[in-house]
Amino acid sequence: MNRYLPLVLIAFGILAFATLMLVIAPGIQMAQRTVPEGLRPYSEQESRGRKQYVSLGCVYCHSQQPRSPDQAPDVERGWGRPSVAGDYVFDRPHQLGTMRTGPDLLNVGVRLPSESWHLTHLYQPRAIFGWSIMPAYPYLFEEKAEAGPEDTVVVLPEGFGPESGVVVARPEALDLTAYLLALDRTYPIPEDALRDDGYARKESGS
């Protein structure tokens, strides 16, 4: 090969083709499908919490895309039904994630609906799960001698809280928890829902 322009043009053309196939065509296909009726947009507080989730990098350890029972036992772990493209239309930026250092969170609000559980767990995961390797987030909380009337006090077992006084949640912790509790994709899906069905097989015997 000895010419500059054809080389560059063909290289560009190939990338354009790949973009058409990997980005534009599936984008159009997904945009045409019905949005599930049970899905609702995030509230203002939940959106703030989502920003916390993004900025703290939760996505590096937690996926938000339960797999199909054809492939993996995600449903049995309580992570929820296999998700479909329509479940994410309000997600900007997407947080699908590619790691499960921790469990999938797409339906954590259903599986663990307790705000006070989440506050304990965010303040110090090892207060609940001794084996956990999740970071603690003490800076989302503050220590006070005494809780005010508006304060949400964090439930902590002995040895995990301050020696005197209480730990109360800052607004950031409450927002983040509100987002986690809003994670609920257990509603039924429309028939034209899209997902990767590559693992589906005709079941023998039925």
Next chain:
Amino acid sequence: MPITMGLLLGLSFVVSLLALSFLIWAIATRQFALDRAHAATVFGKGGADGPDTDGTHLFDTTGIDRVSARPVRLLILGAIFWLVLGSTFGVIASLKLHWPDWLNQAAPLTFGRMRALHLNLVAYGWLSQIGIACMFWILPRIFRTPLRAPQLPVIGFWIWNIGVALGALAFSQGWTDGEEWLEFPWQLDTLLVLAGVFFVVPLVKTARAREVDHIYVTGWYFLAAMVWFPCLFFIANLPGIHYGVEEATVNWWFAHNVLGLWLTPLGVGTAYYFIPKIIGKPIYSYSLSLIGFWGLALFYSQVGIHHLIGGPLPTWVVTLSVVHSVMMFIPVIAVAINQHVTVARNLWALKESLPLRFISFGAVMYTLASFQGSIEALRSVNTITHFTHYTVGHAHLGAYAFVSIVMFGAAYHIMPRMVGRDFAHPGLIRLHFWLVVLGFAIYFFALTIGGLLQGLAMLDATRSFAESVILTKPWLEARSVGGTMMTLGHILFAINVIGILRKPRAIAQSAVAAE
């Protein structure tokens, strides 16, 4: 079975196949005969100018290197700075996975931010920058003409590094676009794009002014990467238009193409240049070069969605990426034959040249990383490895053992030619080599084994999720050991490079080319 839209779209794979068949046909019927006559005569006017006489460029026989030296020196120094910083953050992130309560008192120190810092600093600060340095060194040489507009890349260098530094600050403050590989806030992306213009313009001008007919294979990779990366970067970072799963496809289309169409061409191109350069023998086959290059373009560009196998997006896109991932065997085998045969016939050169040791080690790792990647993309394998540390091990096999180690070798080759004297302590280079190779071996095998065990545990409903976490801990600790060794190697690398730059000239006069 009904013929659906998805199937038709999936058959676009056939388009790639046809293109490849056409290429093979063209090669077989000597459509490239005209090129072939030129291929052996790349080297035209060299030597005519006589060796450089002022003593500062002992190795620079043509005066080309002198012009490139300034931007290349800056880019290498900048790259090393981010490498040391970025890998330190990597080690911190790694340690945090088994010491979760360590360094935990402020948000900037949390794992999620350390990891983003590590990835972006090594991807954009180190790998991209050292790769661009290699472009500026190699392209003028294979075009046999000095770099045009050499002051532009210096400006580009500053803008790029300011962009990366601001990005680092932004992540630590939690300002991020929130997608893996695309964390840079789009406002800062504009800085990187601007810097890119300052890099591309001089290279294009140099390419157009070239004094050879034939463009050597390295040039194909570099010129194409210069088209690909800006397109990818621009589309993926457009604010406000991507959302939901579509954004996820853009995310992984980009993230894998950053590896496949940016870092890989940089690494493969650099290896393609330095292996024959150091050995002094031609590359095995021009036809294989063609298959390797166009195969990479056709297949690598469509593999990204294998990061979302089993996810909430149309089956056909996933399958398309799986198929293309496996097709990557073809270009990889072509490149492997071309490069490894050349090295294997000249094993003597490995003993004589330290840079070649790095580069050919890296080239072998490219083959292995690609084979592993193709196999990992198979649905049956991916079910186990997806969502586990295995993937992290694979990513480092590609980005580190291949690209980074090739780049170490390239820097060790370039530096003496740039400053006109040799490294004073080759032993430190050897130490660097063994630190990073052994460190990486520990790193890779720990994550691969740990990741497989983790994946198998997660697939078994009778084992609790806790088990999949607990069993990885010793492997994560081993990874920290490996990562620390690699980082020590990087510090040594920095010492070596700064050492050769600082050495007084008087001693340099007696230095011999120790390649």
Next chain:
Amino acid sequence: MTRTSKQTASRNVKPGEDFEPWESHNRVPLLVIWIALALGVWGTALLFQDQSSYSVAQGERAADEVAAHDAPEGGAALFLANCSTCHQPNGVGVRLAVPPLQDSEFAKAGPEVVAQIMLRGIDGPIRVKGFTFDGHMPSFAAALDDDEVAQLASYVAGRFGGADATLGRDQVGELRDAHAGSGSWQGGAELAGLVPGLPTQPAMPAMAQAGPDPAISDLIFAGKGDVWSCASCHGGLGQGAESTPRLAGLSQGYIVKQLRDFRAGERQNEQMSFVAKELSDFEIEGVATYYAGLRVDSTARPALGGDLARGERIALQGDWSLGVPACFSCHGPSGFGVGADFPALAAQQPAYLASQLAAWAGGHRNNSPLGLMDRISRALPESDRRAVADYLASLPAVPAVEQKAMARIEGGGDEL
């Protein structure tokens, strides 16, 4: 390949600095082309294979959609699907546990009475054909529409009571409106007002009308300083979700035993141990009593992609080829639970049930009496665990529902 190597192998000298790389012209090894061909064929085949997977999954989704809207047709089919697991296919009931329908006073009273019982369920002692039963019948008001109730009531009254009359959809609609919000029939005593000429019905036992002790109520709804509230995870009505179990209607003895096991470390769950460690015996018993007395409709539905027909077979008949007995042989007809050792399974959250079966199979839960569940769970393959959990989730909750409670669930859990 060898030709070139001979030419070059002899010249192992370091090149001059002015050497620039170039490419020689060896042919492409045939192997590369064969590999390319083979991969091309394989790739095309894979496209078609995955396409067929897509068709399978799409078919399943469509079938789910249909199943959600089309229950079995006709009185006989509806009876088999909804009534026969307790009342038995021939309507003779289960001695001392489930009243017979065959020739019962209530079936003879005609379809209108049957429909009213179905719409509200029964919660209290009832005397049928000379035997007294502890009546715990679920309400089918939510599970069946007017048309289905009409068909079913006509079928039951006709087949078991010999009644000629049939009921229309509109009449059921009127009955439904009339009974909306009235809760379940308080045993035969209340039904006596509906069916004239019944034999004497047993009186309702005095219910503890007072709510739970304020300390227990606080624990359930607000938590204590060192534990989260029960309701914060298990829901305001103990209905549970996903891997968090439904507690409403589990027997008091069962809940007490589990909490004690969590406290003693004999049943492992980090979160429940966290809570149970802080509970006194008094609190454990209070909480258990509260949840055992809750009447809450099912919020569970099949969600694990299990084969419901297979699940039904395991629940009703077991699978002797695996050595698995029928679930209902211990857990009672329709899985409504027997004593402290055999918890209610009907309407339990499927992810919870499957996770517990998996935990027994994997040895993470071992507090089953005599290790019964350990052995059974190990015998069930993964798909059967999902199938049976999904089937049990499809059953109506027993005992019946207190309408006020459902209104509270549907009105939003915020106040709880």
